[in-house]
Amino acid sequence: MAEVKDSQPLEIQKKEYQKMVQEVQPRPTVGRNVFWAFVVGGLISVLGQLFLNFFQARGLALPEAGAATSTVLVFLAALLTGLGVYDEIAKIAGAGSIVPITGFANSMVAPAMEYRGEGLVLGVGARLFTVAGPVLVFGIVTAWIVAILYYFFR
Amino acid sequence: MPAPKKNGLQTVWFQNPPVIISTATIVGSKEGQGPLGHTFDKVVEDNYYGENTWEKAERRMLKEAMQNAIQRASLQPQNVDYLLAGDLLNQIISADFVARDLGIPFIGLYGACSTMYEGLALGAMLIDGGFAEYVLVGVSSHYSTAERQYRYPTEQGTQRPLYASWTVTGAAAAVLAHQGNGPVITHATIGKAVDLGQGDPNNMGAAMAPAAADTMARHLMDTQRQPDYYDLFITGDLGTYGRELALKLMQQKGYDISTRFSDCGVLIYSPGQDAHAGGSGCACAGVVTCGYLMQEIKAGRLKRILGVATGALLSPCSYQQGETIPGIAHAVVIEGR
Numbered sequence: 001m002a003e004v005k006d007s008q009p010l011e012i013q014k015k016e017y018q019k020m021v022q023e024v025q026p027r028p029t030v031g032r033n034v035f036w037a038f039v040v041g042g043l044i045s046v047l048g049q050l051f052l053n054f055f056q057a058r059g060l061a062l063p064e065a066g067a068a069t070s071t072v073l074v075f076l077a078a079l080l081t082g083l084g085v086y087d088e089i090a091k092i093a094g095a096g097s098i099v100p101i102t103g104f105a106n107s108m109v110a111p112a113m114e115y116r117g118e119g120l121v122l123g124v125g126a127r128l129f130t131v132a133g134p135v136l137v138f139g140i141v142t143a144w145i146v147a148i149l150y151y152f153f154r
Numbered sequence: 155m156p157a158p159k160k161n162g163l164q165t166v167w168f169q170n171p172p173v174i175i176s177t178a179t180i181v182g183s184k185e186g187q188g189p190l191g192h193t194f195d196k197v198v199e200d201n202y203y204g205e206n207t208w209e210k211a212e213r214r215m216l217k218e219a220m221q222n223a224i225q226r227a228s229l230q231p232q233n234v235d236y237l238l239a240g241d242l243l244n245q246i247i248s249a250d251f252v253a254r255d256l257g258i259p260f261i262g263l264y265g266a267c268s269t270m271y272e273g274l275a276l277g278a279m280l281i282d283g284g285f286a287e288y289v290l291v292g293v294s295s296h297y298s299t300a301e302r303q304y305r306y307p308t309e310q311g312t313q314r315p316l317y318a319s320w321t322v323t324g325a326a327a328a329v330l331a332h333q334g335n336g337p338v339i340t341h342a343t344i345g346k347a348v349d350l351g352q353g354d355p356n357n358m359g360a361a362m363a364p365a366a367a368d369t370m371a372r373h374l375m376d377t378q379r380q381p382d383y384y385d386l387f388i389t390g391d392l393g394t395y396g397r398e399l400a401l402k403l404m405q406q407k408g409y410d411i412s413t414r415f416s417d418c419g420v421l422i423y424s425p426g427q428d429a430h431a432g433g434s435g436c437a438c439a440g441v442v443t444c445g446y447l448m449q450e451i452k453a454g455r456l457k458r459i460l461g462v463a464t465g466a467l468l469s470p471c472s473y474q475q476g477e478t479i480p481g482i483a484h485a486v487v488i489e490g491r
Contacts, residue, residue, distance in 0.1 A: 004350070004364075004406055014351035021352065021360045024398045026316040033313070081309050090311025091428075097311050106311045114307035117207040131310060 033094050040089065041096030048073055048100075070101055077102035081109040107131040159282070162376025164343050164369075171338035172281040172289075174274075174488070175331045177444035178222035180215045182297065182323030185433075185441065188423045193445040194324070195222065201298060201323070208298040209243065215325040216241070216294035217252045223327035224290060227334075234258045234329070235286035238277050240269040241294045241436055242321075243303060248294050258290060266465030267391050268345070269293045270326060270440040271484040274461075275342035277330045278486070287332045294325035295435030304355065304470060318356040319393045319419060320429035326440030337451045341377060341487040345369035347467060349480040355466075355473045359396020359419075359431055362464040365481030366392060367403035370462055373485045374409060381411045385456045388447065389483070390439030390463035391419035393431030418442035418463075439463035443488075451490040458489045 002019035051072050055065035080086040086106045090097040097103055111130050115123035129136065161167050179194045186197030196218070203211035216239070224231060237256060239249035240263035253260035265272035273291035280286040298308050300321040306312055330339070348365040366389045374381065381387070392400055397417040404411055418439045419432030443461055450456040462485040473479065 004403055006407070017350040017352075017364065020399060020402060021357070024395050024402070025357070025360070026395065028316065081311075084309060087309050087311045091313060093311075094313040103311060106309070110307035110309040110311075113309055114302050117209070131306065 036092050037094045037096030039096065040093035041100060044073070044097065044100045044102055073100070073102050074105040077105035078109045081106045082113065104132060104135065107135070161341070162372075164345070164372050165341055165376035166275075166279060166344075167341050167377075168278055168282040168339060170282055170332065171340045171489070172278040172330045172332065173334045173338050173491070174336045174448065175329050175334040176223050176226035176336070177326070177328045177448050178219045178226060179326045179441040179445040180219045180222075180324055181437070181441055184297075184320075184427060184429075185322055185324055185422060188427060190422055190442065190446050193449055194441060195219075195445070198323075208296055208302075209247065212241070212243075212294050212296035212299050212323075212325070213248045213251050215296070215323075216248050216292055216327075217255055219294070219325040219327040220252060220256060220290060220292045223292070223329050227288070227329040227331070229288060229329065231256045231258050234288045234290045236261055236277070236280055237290045237292070238263055238273040239290075239292040240264050240273070242266065242300050249292070252292070265463075265482060265484065266467055267295070267434055267436050267438060268463040268465030268482050268484050269436045270443060271342075271390070271461060271463035271486050274328065274330070274339060274486045275344060275484055278339040278342055281330055281332050289330045290327060291330065292325065292327035293436035293440040295321055295323070295437040295440075297321045297323045297435075300435055304468075314430055315356050317359065317393070317395050317431050319358060319391060319431045319434035320423065321435040322391075322419075322422060322433040322438040322441065323435075324437035324441045326437060326444040328444050336491070337448065337488050338491050339486055340489055341373070341485075343369055343373040343376065343485040345372075345483040345485070347480040347482050349478050351478050353473065353476070353478040355468055355470075355479065357395075358391070358434060358466040358468075358479070359393040360399060361466050361468075361479035362481035362483065363392055363396045363399035364403060365483040366396075366400045366462055366464050367407060369483040369485050370400075370404060370411070370460065371407040371409055373460060381409050381414065384414065384458050384460045384487075386459040387411050387415045388442075388459060388461055389415075389417045389419075390461075390465075391432065391434035392417045392464055393419045393434065395431055396464075421446070447488070451488060454490060456490065458487065461486050461488055 051069040115127040237258040241248035277289035352361040422433040423429035
């Protein structure tokens with residue numbers, strides 16, 4: 001058992017205290033989280049597939065049908081965020097609702113709503129990408145690196 | 155010359171213990187639905203409280219709690235010598251703007267979630283020092299304003315860890331007086347900022363528990379009292395796991411308070427309310443003290459308590475720069491009279 005004593009040097013106290021925190025801290029419910037992430041993430045993908053098939057059946061070519069599907073999913077996620085439902089889903093689904101494109105939509109609509117009080121330019125405009133920004137930056141940088149590697153090693 | 159009203163290293167005692175002549179509380183709907191819901195003066199169902207931003211809603215709650223406390227003390231704002239107030243927002247804007255509206259000489263406080271007790275301690279010193287007849291102390295916090303300042307936009311879909319706490323929406327105010335009827339403040343122990351290296355901003359209970367234990371143990375040493383002197387040790391917002399840590403730390407310091415140790419953050423929500431570790435925020439210790447605890451003391455069910463409000467001294471800037479989180483805890487002895 002971890003022992004924290006005032007007589008110990010501070011570094012030892014910190015180490016012992018970290019052990020104590022680990023002993024007390026509840027274990028994350030990994031199994032349940034993974035299960036729900038799989039189910040909800042899967043359902044979002046199935047929904048996307050249904051829209052894709054629908055648009056293709058109505059005569060759109062695959063790339064256009066894909067774009068239309070993304071648009072619909074983004075719209076739905078934005079709507080659910082606005083209605084205050086998306087964060088309730090994400091509370092259970094975790095990565096299952098963060099990773100799909102719907103999560104990206106949520107991460108832009110949420111700050112847009114939140115910072116409306118600070119005005120359109122410095123509020124919504126400046127804060128729109130607070131959460132999505134890093135995803136874009138590192139996504140684009142990764143794309144550059146992959147493209148450069150592809151150019152040299154194809 | 156040693157300070158005549160100081161006991162030991164960090165504790166002061168009051169010659170004429172200042173009286174808490176009135177208190178007022180106001181909370182949001184989640185707190186109203188909690189186990190202590192019936193102990194609050196007013197429950198506001200609307201998260202915006204009729205305003206167009208959450209910040210204004212928080213401010214309105216704080217102003218209302220303060221006006222209510224002043225009115226219950228049968229005073230006017232101009233009778234109050236000092237206003238001691240604070241909150242969690244940058245530059246303590248809730249307190250600032252309420253101070254503008256009330257026109258009472260204002261000392262702004264920031265002690266994170268420990269601010270209520272920082273205010274009670276300082277207010278009692280002002281009164282017993284002979285510098286004031288009446289002091290108004292008030293704090294507020296709001297789930298949505300705190301969330302967006304410290305963490306994510308509220309509608310952002312995230313999973314909160316099980317050890318995270320939930321910021322209490324509400325405001326509390328108390329009027330301290332040189333004399334009158336009500337519970338009295340006999341001692342106060344001003345805490346040190348204690349940092350045992352915890353850096354997770356979601357786990358504030360773990361960051362604050364060492365400070366709580368440090369202040370409680372120091373108080374007992376300074377006053378040469380045993381834990382059974384008090385009916386209750388109650389911390390501000392350690393939450394379920396932070397409380398357990400503080401209990402262990404106290405045990406290792408040689409004090410067993412397990413039979414008489416509670417936490418405002420644990421009391422304010424029930425396990426089914428999805429608050430995870432419990433409540434936090436300035437209003438957590440504020441509304442539980444000014445509501446539930448005052449009522450218990452006045453009813454005689456508690457005679458003497460050591461209230462210990464806890465604060466996590468972090469900002470988004472500090473933890474993004476990799477700093478750990480210092481904790482603070484201020485203790486005040488409240489006795490029924």
